[in-house]
Amino acid sequence: MRELSYDVVTIGGGPAGMAAALAAREAGAERVLIIERDRELGGILQQCIHNGFGLRRFEEELTGPGYAHRYIDMVKATDIDVWLDTTVLAAEPGGVITSVSPHAGLMVVRAKSVVYAMGCRERTRGAIRTPGSRPAGVFTAGAAQRMVNMEGYLPGKEVVIVGSGDIGLIMARRMTFEGAKVKAVFEIMPYSNGLTRNIVQCLEDFDIPLYLGHSVTAIHGKDRVTGITVSQVNDRLEVIDGTAFDVSCDCVLLSVGLIPENEIGRAAGVALDPITSGARVDQFRQTSIPGFFAAGNVLHVHDLVDWVSEEAAIAGRSAARHARGELPASGPERSVAAGEGLRTVVPQRLSALEPGKMSVRFYFRAAKPMGASVLQFWADGVLAFERKLRVVKPSEMIVADIPVRKIGDAATLEFRVVPAPEKTEAEDAIEEEA
Amino acid sequence: MAGSFGAGPLPDSADVVVIGGGVVGCAIARSLSRYELSVLLIERSPDVATGTSKANSGILHAGFDAEPGTWKARLNVQGARLYAELSEGLGIPRKATGSLVVAKDAAQMETVADLRHRGIDNGVPGLEIWSREQVLAHEPNISPDISGALWAPTGAIVCPFLATVGFAENAIRNGVRIVTECAVTGLEVVDRQIVAVNTSCGRVATRFVVNAAGLHSGEIARLAGDDSFTIKPRRGEYILFDRSVGQLINTVLFPTPDKVSKGILVSPTVHGNVFIGPDATEIDDPEDRETTAGGLAGIIAGARRIMPTLPLGTAITEFAGLRAAAGKDFVIGPSPAARGLVHAAGIQSPGLTSAPAIGEVMIEVLQDVGLRLRSKASFVPVNPAKPRFHEMDRATQAELIAADPLFGRVICRCETITEAEIVAAILSPCGARTVDGVKRRVRAGAGRCQGGFCGPRVTAILARELGIPVTAVRKDSADSWLFLSRADLDAGEGIHA
Numbered sequence: 001m002r003e004l005s006y007d008v009v010t011i012g013g014g015p016a017g018m019a020a021a022l023a024a025r026e027a028g029a030e031r032v033l034i035i036e037r038d039r040e041l042g043g044i045l046q047q048c049i050h051n052g053f054g055l056r057r058f059e060e061e062l063t064g065p066g067y068a069h070r071y072i073d074m075v076k077a078t079d080i081d082v083w084l085d086t087t088v089l090a091a092e093p094g095g096v097i098t099s100v101s102p103h104a105g106l107m108v109v110r111a112k113s114v115v116y117a118m119g120c121r122e123r124t125r126g127a128i129r130t131p132g133s134r135p136a137g138v139f140t141a142g143a144a145q146r147m148v149n150m151e152g153y154l155p156g157k158e159v160v161i162v163g164s165g166d167i168g169l170i171m172a173r174r175m176t177f178e179g180a181k182v183k184a185v186f187e188i189m190p191y192s193n194g195l196t197r198n199i200v201q202c203l204e205d206f207d208i209p210l211y212l213g214h215s216v217t218a219i220h221g222k223d224r225v226t227g228i229t230v231s232q233v234n235d236r237l238e239v240i241d242g243t244a245f246d247v248s249c250d251c252v253l254l255s256v257g258l259i260p261e262n263e264i265g266r267a268a269g270v271a272l273d274p275i276t277s278g279a280r281v282d283q284f285r286q287t288s289i290p291g292f293f294a295a296g297n298v299l300h301v302h303d304l305v306d307w308v309s310e311e312a313a314i315a316g317r318s319a320a321r322h323a324r325g326e327l328p329a330s331g332p333e334r335s336v337a338a339g340e341g342l343r344t345v346v347p348q349r350l351s352a353l354e355p356g357k358m359s360v361r362f363y364f365r366a367a368k369p370m371g372a373s374v375l376q377f378w379a380d381g382v383l384a385f386e387r388k389l390r391v392v393k394p395s396e397m398i399v400a401d402i403p404v405r406k407i408g409d410a411a412t413l414e415f416r417v418v419p420a421p422e423k424t425e426a427e428d429a430i431e432e433e434a
Numbered sequence: 435m436a437g438s439f440g441a442g443p444l445p446d447s448a449d450v451v452v453i454g455g456g457v458v459g460c461a462i463a464r465s466l467s468r469y470e471l472s473v474l475l476i477e478r479s480p481d482v483a484t485g486t487s488k489a490n491s492g493i494l495h496a497g498f499d500a501e502p503g504t505w506k507a508r509l510n511v512q513g514a515r516l517y518a519e520l521s522e523g524l525g526i527p528r529k530a531t532g533s534l535v536v537a538k539d540a541a542q543m544e545t546v547a548d549l550r551h552r553g554i555d556n557g558v559p560g561l562e563i564w565s566r567e568q569v570l571a572h573e574p575n576i577s578p579d580i581s582g583a584l585w586a587p588t589g590a591i592v593c594p595f596l597a598t599v600g601f602a603e604n605a606i607r608n609g610v611r612i613v614t615e616c617a618v619t620g621l622e623v624v625d626r627q628i629v630a631v632n633t634s635c636g637r638v639a640t641r642f643v644v645n646a647a648g649l650h651s652g653e654i655a656r657l658a659g660d661d662s663f664t665i666k667p668r669r670g671e672y673i674l675f676d677r678s679v680g681q682l683i684n685t686v687l688f689p690t691p692d693k694v695s696k697g698i699l700v701s702p703t704v705h706g707n708v709f710i711g712p713d714a715t716e717i718d719d720p721e722d723r724e725t726t727a728g729g730l731a732g733i734i735a736g737a738r739r740i741m742p743t744l745p746l747g748t749a750i751t752e753f754a755g756l757r758a759a760a761g762k763d764f765v766i767g768p769s770p771a772a773r774g775l776v777h778a779a780g781i782q783s784p785g786l787t788s789a790p791a792i793g794e795v796m797i798e799v800l801q802d803v804g805l806r807l808r809s810k811a812s813f814v815p816v817n818p819a820k821p822r823f824h825e826m827d828r829a830t831q832a833e834l835i836a837a838d839p840l841f842g843r844v845i846c847r848c849e850t851i852t853e854a855e856i857v858a859a860i861l862s863p864c865g866a867r868t869v870d871g872v873k874r875r876v877r878a879g880a881g882r883c884q885g886g887f888c889g890p891r892v893t894a895i896l897a898r899e900l901g902i903p904v905t906a907v908r909k910d911s912a913d914s915w916l917f918l919s920r921a922d923l924d925a926g927e928g929i930h931a
Contacts, residue, residue: 100831105842106842122886126749131727134753136914153905153917156918239727266678
């Protein structure tokens with residue numbers, strides 16, 4: 001077993017891993033390594049051949065591979081080491097990483113800083129407990145996307161999509177382009193979990209019906225799937241008797257949520273946020289284990305890759321500073337809570353704020369769709385800051401910069417989203433300030 | 435006759451034909467392979483262990499349930515002992531966890547005391563009545579409102595797929611031919627004597643037929659004019675939980691049984707998962723493996739009576755299995771209708787436990803109907819060990835990769851299964867032919883992502899190793915195709931349509 005030393009190692013070479021490694025190198029980390037399990041960099045972007053990536057980061061509309069290649073080219077232009085076809089078996093506190101590959105065998109890497117960038121995986125049929133038989137033809141949307149876009153095979157001809165996550169919506173359009181009949185998308189919630197632009201461009205433009213408030217109550221078929229039974233649900237998500245109907249199909253694609261792929265962090269004992277299923281981090285994206293950082297979908301599931309790149313750059317810079325011993329010590333922990341109207345907030349805690357820093361950026365997911373709303377920031381129980389939100393959707397991340405002077409010395413920070421009151425001049429003024 | 439496995443031509447004749455590649459048929463084939471006989475096992479599916487053997491509790495029962503004097507009582511205790519002897523050599527994962535029958539009141543304490551006496555009559559060693567405190571010390575997460583339990587130290591858990599594959603592989607190594615994707619269509623009987631088996635892939639002349647066709651064993655008997663028993667399938671639903679909650683329990687936890695079944699149990703699996711189930715629903719269709727919302731809700735409620743803090747959020751899959759029930763006891767012995775036809779049928783619980791003992795007793799049954807046996811000097815009782823990468827220490831892992839670099843490529847991230855293990859599972863004498871076959875042998879796709887990551891990769895490896903197109907790779911059953919080529923769709927008619 002060979003042993004090597006690095007300043008910063010990112011576990012994962014997708015958008016988060018590449019952005020973190022580049023930022024670490026730019027921030028002065030001398031020896032930086034990306035470990036990637038696939039045979040090329042880019043992660044899940046490589047199978048996302050549709051466009052819509054990079055509007056924020058590059059001010060251009062790119063495909064997934066296009067966005068990935070911007071970063072791959074940047075990585076190649078540096079002396080960052082990249083290990084492909086390499087799987088991390090363990091990353092222990094103290095920065096001892098054990099990896100394995102066919103070409104180099106078992107390797108032990110000693111890293112001063114580690115960035116988790118493993119991405120996420122798809123929720124399965126088992127996780128949502130869909131009854132019925134277990135025939136061939138039931139795939140998670142992402143697995144099907146890989147087969148179609150990277151391997152050139154189709155998962156079926158008559159498709160039903162369960163769940164309205166973005167991958168499912170994208171696959172509805174993709175399968176239509178491939179000549180398959182996409183019969184419907186069924187979503188148990190009364191609202192979609194996908195981006196509005198995907199509802200319009202992937203369903204409405206192709207006359208694919210979206211059934212909200214509908215649950216799949218059975219999957220049928222012995223060898224290959226032959227159809228599903230669907231029922232309406234009430235506001236407690238319980239099946240309404242007498243509403244069942246059957247839809248024939250030879251393929252069911254599931255797009256029912258994403259879960260951070262956090263096994264390596266969990267094994268190392270990193271404290272997790274039970275709602276995001278990612279690590280609890282501070283504004284440096286440092287986890288509960290000093291020197292271990294997290295960014296991208298392994299931290300919390302993002303809607304746009306542009307935010308992933310931005311967050312990963314924070315983690316990468318912090319990792320570089322930690323490697324040099326220049327990251328401020330955590331100090332007393334200040335907790336950040338997602339209160340009324342919100343499901344998640346990242347970061348979930350604050351370390352000592354650095355002098356000269358003007359604001360801290362927070363990322364939120366809403367608990368439910370709302371119209372015009374106000375994002376409130378409460379410091380030690382006092383309303384310290386408000387920002388208007390035109391519309392709130394669980395599928396779209398809310399990003400807000402909170403001025404450091406508003407945070408002050410507060411020990412507990414809480415964010416809420418509440419319905420906007422009737423518009424007043426005073427609130428317009430607040431909006432201006434934001 | 436050289437051993438073999440796969441779809442393929444049938445021999446013209448065989449000394450013994452075993453119908454059914456479940457754990458019972460495979461154990462019988464292995465027992466027969468100790469003798470100088472040509473043995474043919476025929477199986478309808480592309481793989482072994484695709485019926486009742488693939489969806490059951492995976493428990494080696496201690497043997498206190500069955501009424502003394504029944505086949506169940508005799509074969510259960512003997513089978514549990516045989517697994518203890520055979521498992522390691524055959525590569526069958528087995529864990530001696532012990533089991534508890536949990537009583538929640540005075541009446542149930544009386545029932546478990548009766549079970550203990552019955553167990554003693556059946557020859558089950560080591561049975562003890564435990565107090566509430568003893569149980570809670572052993573199982574801290576169990577419901578605190580229990581009164582006590584029956585402790586059976588010989589209760590154990592086993593991998594039912596690898597038990598079947600272990601018996602099948604050893605049978606093949608000792609000369610048994612297993613022909614898959616071959617359905618029995620008729621039994622030729624002349625003067626009340628079996629003379630041949632007709633199948634979807636031809637005719638085999640034989641004078642001895644073992645009916646181990648599980649859910650279809652009644653239909654097989656009927657082909658010889660034998661209506662001495664009927665299979666009434668009884669479905670049981672299960673929920674399987676992630677390995678991350680494997681520390682929840684240490685042993686198999688049964689509720690105190692009622693008249694119909696052993697009740698909803700909470701059990702570890704040999705691979706470190708936890709499962710709950712099964713319920714018991716009589717059904718008509720011997721292929722109806724649908725889970726139901728009501729069934730799943732019922733087993734959750736049942737399991738909560740033993741384990742109130744069930745981690746429902748960590749469920750990774752649900753499935754249903756069918757018990758091939760034919761009355762109270764197993765149907766073991768010669769057919770009253772046709773000489774040479776013998777039954778190993780109606781094998782419901784404790785069938786998995788009993789399987790190796792059924793293998794032994796069927797030798798006696800066949801001898802009784804005239805099969806002449808001569809021991810085979812070349813019989814090899816064990817299978818070569820198959821390295822399981824994730825169970826090895828780092829130094830051994832490094833040696834494995836040095837010998838075969840494919841041990842360095844992790845294909846299934848959830849279970850840390852390497853490409854070398856998957857290739858070996860396909861190329862071994864009883865090799866996987868389907869994606870589920872790979873999963874059952876090496877657990878690629880059996881973890882929390884349920885093949886979301888490794889499924890396409892396993893499909894590609896199967897295509898490569900079997901020399902077939904990706905469009906010919908199947909999930910499990912003969913017609914369970916997974917992917918179409920673009921040309922199939924362009925032509926407007928799938929090749930599989």
